[in-house]
Amino acid sequence: MTSTISPPDLQSPAPDPWEPDAVPKMLRPFVDFVARIDARLETKLLGAFLGISILMLALGIVGLFVVNRMENQVDKLVTLQLQSQNADDMLYSITSQSHFRTMALLTGDPVWTEKIDTAKAQFSALIVTTEDIAVGEHGNLFDDLRAIDGRYAAAGERVAALEQAGDVEGALDAHVQSEHEISHEIEDLLNKFIADTELLIANEVGDFAGRRTFITIALATFSFMSLAGALALGAIISWTVIRPVRRIDHALDTLANGDFTSRIHVPNRDEFGKLSENVNRTSQQLADLYKKLESVNQELQTKVEDQVAQLERTSQLRRYLSPQVADSIVEGGLTETRREELSIAFIDIRGFTVLSEQSEPEEMATSLNRFLTHMTDIVFExxxxxxxxxGDAVMVFFNDPVPQPDHAERAVTMALNMQKELVELRTDLRASAFVEITAGVGISTGFVTVGNFGSPARMDYTVMGNHVNLASRLAGDAGPGEILISERTLALLPTGFVQFEPAGHRNLKGVQRPIALYRVLRQTPEPTPHQPRTETKRDSEP
Structure with missing residues (x-):
């Protein structure tokens, strides 16, 4: 396996597509100025919002000023109109008094006298009201009106006195020569006052029209400038954010694509400036790590190749050795011989000698390999x-090289499963070769020597000791389908683990004294938790 990683060229920085030209030329100096302000981003944003708010506030104040001026002019026009109307009413009041006086003298009806009094009161009230709201310079107009009105009232009293004295003709002459003439004086003053008021109204209307045009243009201009200033300020502050964000986004995109050469250059002296520095530092660190990764990758490839080779060797070893031994050899853990308590099992197969005489060598090998394959699977299981x-026997031991505290249980369970499997195999072989294949199993537990034995040219990992010989003798002495175990093996089994029966004391070849044997019948369906039996008469075993 070879590496496919190629480091980027760290000497040539990647081009940045987000050049300053992306910012409008008119705004670029202002954007650079704001970007170089040494302040936090929220401070800049707050300042921009404050500036825009001030512009909007100024626009509102100007609008209020314009509205107030227009309201003042409208109020003045309304006052002038009221002033003119009051003058008309006063003129009517004076004219109506003269008419009422003539009717009163001609008819003698007191109703006309009452109307005269009402008109006089109305005239006096209108003088007060009009004086209060008077607009413009009118000199002593109202004082003159009051003085003439006083003479007019005195003349009216004289006419009324003549009428009451019964001199109607004299009263009429006095009215025409005195009261009527005085009324003309009042009318002349009021007509001049009305003419002056109308002139003021005309001038105010013209002034209002001219100011309205000016105010409209000024307000529109100021509004446009305010809005333009607010938009420009918003654009400036926006570009101080958009420009670094785009550049940082481009740099991160190049990083995501595996190019660690991209660097960010922004004039900002706020969080974006710090962020760009961090991105640049990250890019440099990633570039350095990328170089180291190439070296690590090469080392990893070498280790992977070594591991694959080791797995291949282990796989080959497992074709000839048990998995535990093969793993221990590969790991270098089988270097010294040692003494361990193991459970050794021999499986003595019967019937293959007859099968070899009745079958061709190829058929014999096939049947034997089939049997041994099933037995080996059970061993490893x-x-x-x-x-x-x-030959046609199998030797197995437990508790080495992997420690197994329940090695006796494993050995007995394996033997029971082998006999069970052999029943099915025997049926198949009987149908094809008419041969009865059986097996006797012997299991002995005790201390033996385990390790590598042989010469430097050929070594075997095996066990040696009396219990190896005893297990072999037990297998040979066991009947078809029988499992014989030693007393030590039975002692290590949990209480109720299997059903068994004594097989007596037997004299076995190579063993100096009779050995107590036990025959395993079957495994208990639900054995009790592991409680080894109390050992008895250990001296009965070798």
Whole structure:
């Protein structure tokens, strides 16, 4: 396996597509100025919002000023109109008094006298009201009106006195020569006052029209300038954010694509400036790490190749050795011999000698390999170490090289499963070769020597000791389908683990004294938790 990683060219920085030309030329000096302000981003944003708010506030104040001026002019026009109307009413009041006086003298009806009094009161009230709201310079107009009105009232009293004295003709002459003439004086003053008021109204209307045009243009201009200033300020502050964001986004995009050469250049002296520095520093660190990654990758490739080779060697070893032994050899853990308590099992197969006489060698090999394959699978299923095949026998031991505190249980369970499997195999072989294949199993537990034995040219990982010989003798002495175990093996089994029966004391070849044997019948469906039996008469075993 070879590396496919190629480091980027760290000497040539990647081009940045977001050049300053992306900012409008008119705004670029202002954007650069704001970007170089040494302040936090929220301070700049707050300042921009404050500036825009001030512009909007100024626009509102100007609008209020314009509205107030227009309201003042409208109020003045309304006052002038009221002033003119009051003058007309006063003129009517004076004229009506003269008419009422003539009717009163001609008819003698007191109703006309009452109307005269009402008109006089109305005239006096209008003088006060009009004086209060008077607009413009009118000199002593109202004082003159009051003085003439006083003479007019005195003349009226004289006419009324003549009328009451019964001198109607004299009263009429007095009215025409005195009261009527005085009324003309009042009318002349009021007509002049009305003419002056109308002139003021005309001038105010013209002034209002001219000011309205000016105010409209000024307000529109100021509004446009305010809005333009607010938009420009918003654009400036926006570009101080958009420009670094785009550049940082471009740099991160190049980083995501595996190019660690991109660097960010922004004039900002706020969070974006610090962020761009961090991105640049990250890019440099990633570039350095990328270089180291190439070296690590090469080392990793070498280690992977070594591991693959080791796995291949382990796989080859497992074709000839048990998995535990193969793993220990690969790991270098089988260097010294040692003494351990192991459970050793021999499986003595019967019937293959007859099969070899009745079958062709190829058929014989096929049947034997089939049998041994099933038996070997069961050995490995229970964690046993397959020592060797001895003709048509199999030697297995437990508790080495992997420690197994329940090694006796494993050995007995393996033997029971082998006998069960052999029943099915025997049926198949009987149908094809008419041969009865059986097996006797012997299991012995005790201390033996385990390790590598042989010469430097050829080594075997095996066990040696009396219990190896005892297990072999038990297998040979066991009947078809029978499992014989030693007393030590039975002592290590949990109470109720299997059903068994004594097989007596037997004199076995190579063993100096009779050995107590036990025959395993079957496994208890639900054995109790592991409680080894109390050992008895250990001296009965070798």
């Amino acid at each position: 229970h964690g046993g170490t397959l020592d060797k095949y001895i």
